[in-house]
Amino acid sequence: MVEIVKATEPVPETKYLPLPNPPYHVGIIMDGNGRWAKSRGKARIEGHKAGTENLRRILEHSVEFGVKMLTIYAFSTENWKRPPLEVMGLMNILENVIDRELMELHKNGVQLRHLGKLEKLRPAIREKVQRAIELTKDNDRLILNVAFNYGGRDEIVQAVQNLIRDNVKPEDVTEDLLSKYMYTGASPDPDLIIRTSGEFRTSNFLIWQAAYAEYYITPVYWPDFDKDEYYKALHTFSQRERRYGDAK
Numbered sequence: 001m002v003e004i005v006k007a008t009e010p011v012p013e014t015k016y017l018p019l020p021n022p023p024y025h026v027g028i029i030m031d032g033n034g035r036w037a038k039s040r041g042k043a044r045i046e047g048h049k050a051g052t053e054n055l056r057r058i059l060e061h062s063v064e065f066g067v068k069m070l071t072i073y074a075f076s077t078e079n080w081k082r083p084p085l086e087v088m089g090l091m092n093i094l095e096n097v098i099d100r101e102l103m104e105l106h107k108n109g110v111q112l113r114h115l116g117k118l119e120k121l122r123p124a125i126r127e128k129v130q131r132a133i134e135l136t137k138d139n140d141r142l143i144l145n146v147a148f149n150y151g152g153r154d155e156i157v158q159a160v161q162n163l164i165r166d167n168v169k170p171e172d173v174t175e176d177l178l179s180k181y182m183y184t185g186a187s188p189d190p191d192l193i194i195r196t197s198g199e200f201r202t203s204n205f206l207i208w209q210a211a212y213a214e215y216y217i218t219p220v221y222w223p224d225f226d227k228d229e230y231y232k233a234l235h236t237f238s239q240r241e242r243r244y245g246d247a248k
Contacts (some may be wrong), residue, residue: 003050004185005209006058013229015066015125015231016064016231017222018100018138018220019064019065019066019234019235019238020238021237021238022066022067023190023191023192023214023232023234023237024045024066024067024069024154024188024191024236025067025068025069025070025071025187025188025189025190025191025192025215026062026069026070026071026190026192026193026194026234027070027071027072027073027190027192027193027194027205027206027210028070028072028073028194028195028196029073029193029194029195029196029202029203029205030051030055030072030073030074030196030222030225031195031196031197031199031203031221031222032047032050032196032197032220032221032222032223033047033048033050033198033221033222033223034047034048034146035047035197036050036221036222036223036224037050039049039167039221043077043203044086045085045086045089045090045093045222046108047090047221048086048090048093048155049093050221050223050240051222051223051238052097053141053223053224054222054223054226055072055099056079057226057227058070058225059105059108059110059142059144060231061231062142062230063141063142063229063232064115065230065231065234067141067142067144068142068188068205069144069145069188070142070143070144070145071115071144071147071148071184071190071206072144072145072146072147072152073150073203073205074094074146074147074148074204075094075147075148075149075150075202076147076149076151076204077116077117077149077151077154078151078204080120085087086193086196090120091125091150094148095124095128096124096126096131096224098125098129098204099128101129102132102135102136103193104155105136105144106135106136106139107118108141109139109140109141109142109231110134110136110141110142110144110145111137111138111139111141111143111173112132112136112141112143112144113133113146114129114133114145114146114148114183115145115147115148115150115183115184116145116147116148116149116150116151116155116183117149117150117154117177118130118149120149121148121149122229127204129148130222143187145187146205147183147205149207150183152196152202152204152205152206152207152208153204153207154183155182155183155208156207156208159181159182160178160181162181163177163178163181168175177227179209181207182208182209183184183207184206187227188211189210189211189213190206190210190213191213191214191237191242192204192213192214192215192216192233192234192237193205193213193214193215193216194211194215194216194217194230194233195217195218195219196219196220196221196222196225197218197219197220197221197222198217198218200217201229212242214237214240214242216236216237218233240248
């Protein structure tokens with residue numbers, strides 16, 4: 001059962017105690033960059049840059065709090081509809097982040113994976129993404145799935161098309177088999193999905209994988225989603241009883 005709760009409860013007074021049941025896999029819909037920038041009289045692209053800076057901190061906190069896999073929604077298949085200058089700016093941010101952060105991520109044991117299509121990206125960016133994946137493939141301290149040019153419905157369509165290409169018989173199609181054809185492959189489904197900025201929708205993010213994920217909605221914009229807010233989300237998750245449809 002998907003539970004959506006608006007984040008209002010305070011951080012426990014004894015901050016950052018070890019979590020009794022930290023989620024293995026956390027997905028984050030990093031929303032609110034544009035509104036964060038607008039509230040400060042800045043251009044939207046400045047919000048995206050601030051959001052990128054915050055991601056570095058959240059990666060560090062993920063390791064500290066015991067999260068083993070993090071999936072971030074960086075650019076959706078629908079984001080191509082945004083103004084061309086904003087799209088170009090987002091592409092430049094992706095390229096700059098790879099150039100600036102790759103070796104540090106590798107040094108810190110982060111394994112990078114890409115979810116989505118690379119075809120629409122510039123050849124230079126595609127090559128950098130592929131190089132980053134290859135360089136970090138054996139790291140195991142934290143797995144970072146970057147959903148870039150990703151859409152949940154498109155992912156399901158791609159999976160079904162590949163099943164057909166592989167001549168899989170209809171009677172042989174199971175949930176487990178279809179899951180293996182998703183971008184996430186054999187990875188475990190997300191335990192917790194966090195959405196910043198207070199919007200109550202999934203925005204086409206991991207819609208197959210998140211069937212039984214817990215949802216945590218916070219009104220905080222992504223650039224301001226700090227260590228306290230992250231711990232609050234993980235602590236809330238650790239207090240929930242997951243039934244997976246069971247009435248008990």
